[in-house]
Amino acid sequence: MERIFRVYRYQPGQEERGRYQEYRVEVGTSWTVLDALGYIKGELDGTLTYRRSCRHGICGSCAMTINGHNRLACETQVKDLKGDRIELEPLRSFRVIRDLVVDMGEFYDRYEAVKPFLMPRGAPPTDRERLQSPEDRRKLDGAYECILCGCCTSSCPSFWADRKFLGPAALLKAYRYVFDSRDQDMGERLKIVNDPHGLWRCHTIFNCAEACPKGLNPTRAIGALKREVVKRRI
């Protein structure tokens, strides 16, 4: 099955702005978009540049825009994409370093801003684990699985409008710790997300939930954080 890949290209220092380049690829039956990129790089054009690593949707390296949707290249089957022409572009709203590689620096800064680590209640027991009920543990499902790929934040219109917005990935991470029964300082983290560029910039558009390759729902998590802020009169 032949497919045409129309790929965004930008070589810093060599060209002012990006352009598109087309590659004709004879695609194997179970090929992913990442397989096709590997073929293009190996056989057709060694200069094509993209990030990748695990090949199965857990490392979060190969997020990109595929036919207009933010996806992971490694878990998108070519046969599932409609049309002869497949368009590959870098994640939107991040600065392009080269071709499909974007600068994730701002994205990571927001993630770090929410204090993404446990701030525990007292000292843990020395010789065993702290206890946590299965119900309490279940509250972390749908949040701890985030792979930091950036698909959600890049797809968020509120982030496009406000470059200082924490964005869905960072807020989902805040949720993961706020609702961890082992964490003591819900208040401190809620203060951080209750910033003018925090929670309230989310207008429940749900692009993030649609974009998440892991099926997570940051909008719902942000809703829970908003309710908590109101409840506690932060």
Add this chain to the structure above:
Amino acid sequence: MEYHRHEVVIVGAGIAGLSAALEVQGSADVAVLSKIFPTRSHSTAAQGGTAAALGNMEEDHWEWHWYDTVKGSDFLGDQDAQEVLCREAPEVIFALEHLGVPWSRTESGRIMQRPFGGHFSQFGKGSPVRRACMVADRNGHAILHCLYEQCLKRGVRFYSEFLVVTLMVREGRCHGVVAWDVARGDLHVFEAKAVMFGTGGYASAWQVNTNCLANTGDGLALVLEVGLPLEDMEFVQFHPTGIYPSGILVTEGARGEGGYLLNDRGERFMERYAPSKMEVAPRDIVSRAEQTEIDEGRGIGGKGYVHLDLRHLGKKLILEKLPQIHEMGVKFAGVDCTEAPLPILPTAHYAMGGIPTNVDGEVLADEKGTVVEGFFAAGECACVSVHGANRLGTNSTLECAVFGRRTGRRIRRYMEAGVEYRGVPEEEPERAQKKVADILEARGPERVSRLRAELKESMTKNMGVFRTGEGMREQVEKLRELRERYGRIGITDHQKVFNTELEEALELGHALAFCDVIVAGGLAREESRGAHARKDFPKRDDAKWLKHTLAWRSEDGSVRLGYKPVAITRFQPEERKY
């Protein structure tokens, strides 16, 4: 070329490297270099669990875990190191919980544990024991993210997307590393009092493998380059359940939870290979069983795969305990494993061999155990040796956590003893510069992708689940040919910023180097032990081969072999049956 000075430089941001960084931070200036962003390290792909005899589900003892690890290693592991691994496992798991790892929980709120291959009660005589501490089937991901976040909390300095191109070791002393900043495209010299490698394994040298694309064994090649040996490199684990055809991993937890392996006739063929332990026998045994079924024409439809059937476990259990496997089946095999069996095949997975170290992560230079001053290693790139000839499932993330931590503590003591910087040897920056420039300017006719494909195909054919002297001799020749052609490669990308073609060419050069020692060690070892299964020498031979291989490589590709004894402290070698 930019110069940096950090007291401690850790290369690799997986579970081993970050565990060490957390121990050192606060008492010394530490920097972590990683060729990819830390949370993208391959530790994140570990799925099923981390072993520790917590006894949260039923009676368990760390000595039972020790015995299973010794037997699993086909008695090639060093029992003193294996003792450390199993004895310290519970406290390491508790420490990870205290840091915030979201372990799955039992009804009483304890860490949940599941059964895994090769883990039994009563010194191997009892039934399977639930010893694998689990975060559903996203264990590595949960641990890695937690450790990275703790590093952020404590202000560890990271250099992300820095590819180390040379290690500076001279006359038994380490001076630092030189790294290529991928995003900017320039070289950086890192002078350090202590360097630790946590650079991962090398199974990506095989065509069908579970490894991430970044896992290219660079650290091992850098060690060979400076004239240090590698240990037991011929031992490479084939995992029994890779998704057909790409080989990406389906956790052994799927069999631990009760999954069946079926051939084309619908038989649970493990009955013929491990009648008592069946599907939860250790990986080397199950992989050989599958390969035999496939080779004898009993693969599904006569093809190169068998079935992993989970349907009888029920949808509820699958979605709760194996959610990632369910998702991967749908995305990569087009199979909903609650409704149909998954097509699977043996896939190169894990490197038992690596950089020889002692139990404190100090790198060893020879058979006598001479320590390389200021150089440390832990995790899959290291060989302590806790896995010997075959690793048990759930012992790899454990190894990273236990020996990463121990290595960090050793480095901390080393710093406290008042060690000085040793300077940067004059020729070293130039050596790194030449290594990069040679490729950046390479305009020969040979293509990296072609050579890499031929390397992987030939390693699969000649160094696969089953090996023969003839095949390995053929591989020696093939490697010679590839090395010669590598001298004539050309790349088309001559830019500096984010040049991944340069990176891939460097990685291929590294793979060609460490493959030489894999094959040399395998060819010399005339026996079958653990993952090294020779059709021409089908029996284990303790009289001749109960010893570790050490291999040194010269620039021309020639390999010198040496050997050192196995530490046997408690369990005498016995026939390995399951």
